[in-house]
Amino acid sequence: MSNETIEKVNLGTRRIADVKMAKFPNADAIVRENVIKSRKSTAVDIMLVNPPTPDRALWIRTQHRVGRRTRENMVWPQVSLAQMAALLVPNYTVKIIDANAERMGWPEFANEISKYQPKYYLTQLTAPTLENDMYGCFLAKARGAITIAFGTHITPIPVETMRPFPALDFGLVGEPDLAIVDLLDHMEHKVDQRSDLIKKLIADHDPLYKPSFNEDGSVNFAGIKGLAWRDNETIVVNAQRPFIKDLNDLPIPLHDLLPYKKYIMPLIKGPFTFIVTSRGCTAGCIFCIKHVSYQFSVRLRDPEKIMEELWVLKKLGINNVHMYADLFTASRDQVVGLCNLMIESDINMKWTCNSRVDYVDEEELQLMAKAGCHLISWGIESGSEQVLKHARKGAYTDKALRALTWSRAAGIKNWGYFIIGLPTETEETIQMTIKFAKSLPLDIALFHVAAPYPGTPFFFEVVENGWFRPGTRWEQVDMDKGTVLDYPGLPAEKLLYWQKRAFREWAFRPGPVFTYLKMLFSDISTFKTALSVGIQHLSWQSGKTK
Numbered sequence: 001m002s003n004e005t006i007e008k009v010n011l012g013t014r015r016i017a018d019v020k021m022a023k024f025p026n027a028d029a030i031v032r033e034n035v036i037k038s039r040k041s042t043a044v045d046i047m048l049v050n051p052p053t054p055d056r057a058l059w060i061r062t063q064h065r066v067g068r069r070t071r072e073n074m075v076w077p078q079v080s081l082a083q084m085a086a087l088l089v090p091n092y093t094v095k096i097i098d099a100n101a102e103r104m105g106w107p108e109f110a111n112e113i114s115k116y117q118p119k120y121y122l123t124q125l126t127a128p129t130l131e132n133d134m135y136g137c138f139l140a141k142a143r144g145a146i147t148i149a150f151g152t153h154i155t156p157i158p159v160e161t162m163r164p165f166p167a168l169d170f171g172l173v174g175e176p177d178l179a180i181v182d183l184l185d186h187m188e189h190k191v192d193q194r195s196d197l198i199k200k201l202i203a204d205h206d207p208l209y210k211p212s213f214n215e216d217g218s219v220n221f222a223g224i225k226g227l228a229w230r231d232n233e234t235i236v237v238n239a240q241r242p243f244i245k246d247l248n249d250l251p252i253p254l255h256d257l258l259p260y261k262k263y264i265m266p267l268i269k270g271p272f273t274f275i276v277t278s279r280g281c282t283a284g285c286i287f288c289i290k291h292v293s294y295q296f297s298v299r300l301r302d303p304e305k306i307m308e309e310l311w312v313l314k315k316l317g318i319n320n321v322h323m324y325a326d327l328f329t330a331s332r333d334q335v336v337g338l339c340n341l342m343i344e345s346d347i348n349m350k351w352t353c354n355s356r357v358d359y360v361d362e363e364e365l366q367l368m369a370k371a372g373c374h375l376i377s378w379g380i381e382s383g384s385e386q387v388l389k390h391a392r393k394g395a396y397t398d399k400a401l402r403a404l405t406w407s408r409a410a411g412i413k414n415w416g417y418f419i420i421g422l423p424t425e426t427e428e429t430i431q432m433t434i435k436f437a438k439s440l441p442l443d444i445a446l447f448h449v450a451a452p453y454p455g456t457p458f459f460f461e462v463v464e465n466g467w468f469r470p471g472t473r474w475e476q477v478d479m480d481k482g483t484v485l486d487y488p489g490l491p492a493e494k495l496l497y498w499q500k501r502a503f504r505e506w507a508f509r510p511g512p513v514f515t516y517l518k519m520l521f522s523d524i525s526t527f528k529t530a531l532s533v534g535i536q537h538l539s540w541q542s543g544k545t546k
Contacts, residue, residue, distance in 0.1 A: 039117050040115070040117060042115055042116055042117070043093075043116060043117040043118070043119075044092075044093040044094060044095045044116050044117070044118050044119075045088075045092035045093045045094065045118065045119050045120060045184075045188075046088060046092055046093075046094050046095075046118055046119065046120040046121070046122060046180075046184065047094075047095045047096075047097060047113065047116055047118035047120070047121050047122070047140070047145070048081040048084060048085060048094060048095070048096050048097075048122045049081075049096070049097045049098075049099065049121065049122065049123050049124075049136060050078045050081065050097070050098045050099060050100050050101075050123075050124055051097075051099055051109065051123055051124075051129075051132065051133050051135075051136035052099040052100070052104055052105055052106050052109050052132070052136070053099070053100055053129065053132070054128075054129055054132040074264065074265050075100065075101050075262060075263050075264050075265075076100075076263070076274075077101075077258060077260065077263045077272070077273040077274045077322075078096070078098045078101075078258060079253050079255070079258070079273065079274045079275075079276060079324065080124075080176075081096050081098070081122075081257075081258070082096065082253035082254045082255055082257055082258050083177060083250065083253040083276070084122070084176065084177055084180055084181075085253070085254045085257055086250075086251040086252065086253050086254045087177055087178070087180075087181050087198065087201075087250075087251065088180070088181060088184070089254065091184075091185075091190055091193060091194070091195070092184060092188075094257070095116045095118065095257075096257045096258060097109070097112055098258060098259055098262075101258075101259045101262040101263060102259055102262065106135070106139075109136070109139070110139050113139055113140055113143050113145070114143060117143065117144070117145075118140065118145050119144075119145060119146065120145060120146050120147075120148060120184060120187075121136075121137065121140035121141075121145040121146070121147045121148065122148045122149070122150065122180060123136050123137060123140075123147070123148070123149050123150075124149070124150060124151045125149045125150070125151040125152075125153045125154050125161065126151055126152060126153050127152075127153050127451075127453060127454070128482075130153060130161075133149070134165045134167060134168060137149065137165065137167040137168045138167040140167075141167040141169075146169050146170070146187075147167060147168050147169045147170070148168075148169065148170045148171070148172060148180065148183070149161075149168055149170070149171050149172070150171070150172040150176035150179075150180070152289045152292060152293060152453065153453075153454065154171045154172070154173065154228070155173050155174055155292055155293055155455070156292045156453075156454040156455025157454045157455070158171045158173050158228035158235070158237050159228070159235045159237060162228060162230070162235050163235060169229070169230065170183065170227060170228065170229050171227070171228035171229075172226060172227065172228075173226050173227065173228055173237060173238075173240070173241075174226050174240060174241055174243075174293060175226070175241065175243055175244060175279075175293065175294075176226075177244060177250070178201060178202060178205065178226075178241065178244060179224075179225070179226040179227060179241055181198060181202075182202070182224055182225075182226075183224055183227060186211070186212065186213070186219045186221075186224060187219060189217075191211045197249070197251065200249065201244065201249055201250070204245045204246065204249065205242050205243065205244045205245045206225070206241070206242045209225075210223075211223075212224050221236070221238075222236065222238060223238070224238060225238055225239050225240065225241035225242075226238065226239075226240060226241025243279075243294070243297065243299065244299070245299075246299075247276075247278070247279065247299050247300070247301045247305075248301055248302050248305045252308065252309050252312055253276075253309075255273060255312065255313060255316060255318075256316060258273070260273050260316065260318060265320070265322065265352070268320045268350070270318075270319065270320060271317070271318050271320070272318065272320035272321060272322060273313060273318055273320075273321060273322070274321070274322050274323075274324035275306060275309050275310065275313070275321050275322075275323055275324060276301070276324050276325065277300070277301055277306055277323050277324065277325045277328060277334070277338070278298060278299060278300045278301060278325045278326065278327075278328070278330060278331070278334070279294055279297075279298070279299050279325070279326065280294040280295070280296070280297045280298040280299055280326055280330075281294075281296070281298060281326040281327040281330060282296060282298055282327070282330060283327065283356060283393075283394060284296070284392045284394070285379075285381075285391055285392055285393055285394075286390075286391050286392050286423075286456060286457035286458045286461070287391060287419065287422065287450060287451070287452070287453075287456055287457075287458040288456065289453045289455070289456060290326040291456070292453070292454075292455035292456060294326070298326075298327075298330050298331070300330070300331050300334050301334075302334075302337075303334060303337035303338040303340075303341050304341070306338055307338070307341050307342070307345065307347075310342070310347055310349060311347070313349075314347060314349065319348070319349050319350060320349070320350050320351070321349055321350075321351045321352075322351065322352045322353065323351055323352070323353040325353070325354065327354065327355070327356060327359065328353040328354050328355055329353070329355040329356070329359040329360050329364070330359065332361075332364060335364060335367075335368065336364065336367060338371070339367045339368055339370070339371035339373075340367075340371075342371040342372060343370060343371050347372075348372070349372055350372050350374055351371075351372050351373055351374070352373065352374065352375040352376065352377070353368075353373060353376055353377075354376065354377045354378070354379070355376050355377075355378060355403075356378070356379060356395055357378055357380065357395050357399045357400040357402070357403035357404070358394065358395040358399045358403070360403050360406070360407075361406075362406045362409075362410075365403075365406050365407050365410045365412065366410045368410070368412065369410040369411050369412050373412055374411075374412060374413060375412060375413040375414075375415055375443075376407055376412055376413075376414060376415065377415040377416075377417060378400070378403070378404065378414060378415065378416050378417065379417050380400050380416045380417060380418055380437075380440070381393055381417070381418055381419045381422070382418065382419065382422065382425075382429065382432075382433050382436075383397060383429075383432040383433035383434070383435060383436025383437065384424075384425075384429035384432045384433060385397065386424055386429065387422050387423075387424050387425055387429050387433075390422070390423050390424045391422050391423070391458075392457075397436060400436075400440065401439070401440060404416075404440050404441050404442065405441060407441075408441040413443040413444075414440070414441055414442045414443055414444075415442070415443065415444045415445075415446075416437060416440060416442045416444070416445045416446070417445075417446055417448070418433055418437060418445065418446070418447045418448070418502065419447075419448055419449075419450050420433070420447055420448065420449050420450065420495060420498050420499045420502060421449050421450035421483065421485055421487070421490065421495045421498075421499075422450045422458075423458070423461060425450075425487070425490060426489070426490070427490070427494070427498070430498045430502065433447075433502065434501075434502045434505050434506065437502070437506050438505070438506060438509075442506075442512075443512075444512075445503070445506045445507070445512070446503070447499050447502040447503045447506070448499065449483045449485070449495050449496060449499045450483075450485065450495075451483070451484075452467075452468075452484065452485065462484075462485065467485055467486060467487055468484055468485070468486070469483070469484050469485060469486040469491075469492050470486075482496075483495050483496060
């Protein structure tokens with residue numbers, strides 16, 4: 001190297017050193033200050049969102065359940081967002097965006113973030129929509145928001161959820177309702193401004209609670225229970241937050257902040273919504289994500305509190321309700337009490353619910369029908385007792401036939417859910433399930449591929465046995481269009497084949513076809529989906545006969 005070249009290098013080094021020593025203003029602080037100064041009159045403290053879906057199709061997503069595409073023409077009400085909003089108001093201004101119900105794409109969603117300029121952005125995360133949901137965090141972060149996520153994916157694996165996505169600032173692990181209030185109260189220094197309701201909720205659910213601030217008044221994030229956060233390059237997961245002790249203490253969700261007129265359900269005319277009647281389930285199914293969030297506890301709302309919320313909905317013009325619970329019939333006393341109140345008050349609302357086939361009796365079902373119940377969705381899962389036993393379902397085929405027969409006799413429609421691909425499944429047991437489904441008094445049947453969601457016993461069994469398909473990504477944990485499972489003798493392709501075949505064999509019969517036609521013509525997008533399924537079925541039948 002020549003002397004001239006060496007001198008140029010030294011000169012460049014000295015100039016870099018001079019620049020480093022120069023006292024430039026803090027550009028980050030200036031930009032942040034300008035963002036705050038430019039906040040519009042429409043700006044809100046927090047935006048709670050159900051973000052756009054990956055493919056513009058309808059998706060089912062709530063804090064209690066996993067995400068999946070819906071083939072049944074259903075838009076699920078985001079009552080969990082309305083519940084958190086009720087806890088945040090009036091201390092904070094809130095905006096709920098349900099992009100799924102609004103059929104909103106990403107450009108329009110980005111405009112909404114720009115319009116409302118939230119200081120905080122709270123989103124749901126589910127396994128099949130993970131990257132998609134994180135894109136919403138990226139958009140919000142780019143517009144100056146602090147990003148927060150909750151749901152069934154981040155709760156069991158907070159570190160591995162946050163690590164690849166730096167646009168996510170905080171995760172709420174477990175029950176999010178009081179965690180989001182506590183986090184915002186700390187960051188906005190409003191702990192001393194809490195309402196009596198919030199003070200009671202926090203004191204009752206956690207007797208050891210105390211605010212978490214450092215000596216200089218800054219937030220000590222390590223002391224906020226149920227929080228996952230970033231300490232420089234390290235993701236820290238704090239102590240677990242106790243469950244809310246008494247659900248009756250929660251305020252009624254702010255249903256009016258939701259696009260409730262756009263929530264739809266098959267075979268129902270007019271808007272419908274959810275009422276959360278309980279949280280948790282006593283059953284021990286190995287595949288169920290509910291236990292990741294709530295373990296095996298069950299907390300019930302009193303029938304009187306449920307009735308209070310029903311009347312709020314009635315005044316909004318909503319006459320169709322789904323009693324949303326991990327297991328609606330977990331308590332016979334609660335169900336009977338609620339039904340009697342609905343009958344005595346003559347509220348005249350139609351409603352649906354879910355149940356297990358071993359948690360009902362004939363008299364209870366007749367009372368439910370009298371109170372307005374017209375459809376029950378049943379988790380039947382399989383026609384093989386071998387598969388049911390391994391899955392710890394605890395409910396076998398004889399009980400399914402008995403419960404559905406009672407329900408049909410009471411005038412209630414039966415909606416059956418089945419799972420293809422649980423452990424010990426074979427092509428023979430799948431055929432048993434199809435045959436069993438055909439024998440039941442079902443009005444609608446849906447077949448999904450088993451999904452090993454993180455934190456469930458099923459997930460750990462799949463890991464232990466090496467049943468995860470090579471190159472697995474969470475977006476493939478889709479119970480309709482993809483799977484991460486590869487069993488010996490039942491690879492992913494066969495599972496998906498049998499899932500489609502099971503639905504076709506059940507649906508393309510005179511009775512079910514009539515029911516599905518009623519569903520299809522209620523929404524053009526569903527009609528197109530069904531037409532595609534029908535064409536595939538004809539193709540499959542044609543291939544069989546060749």
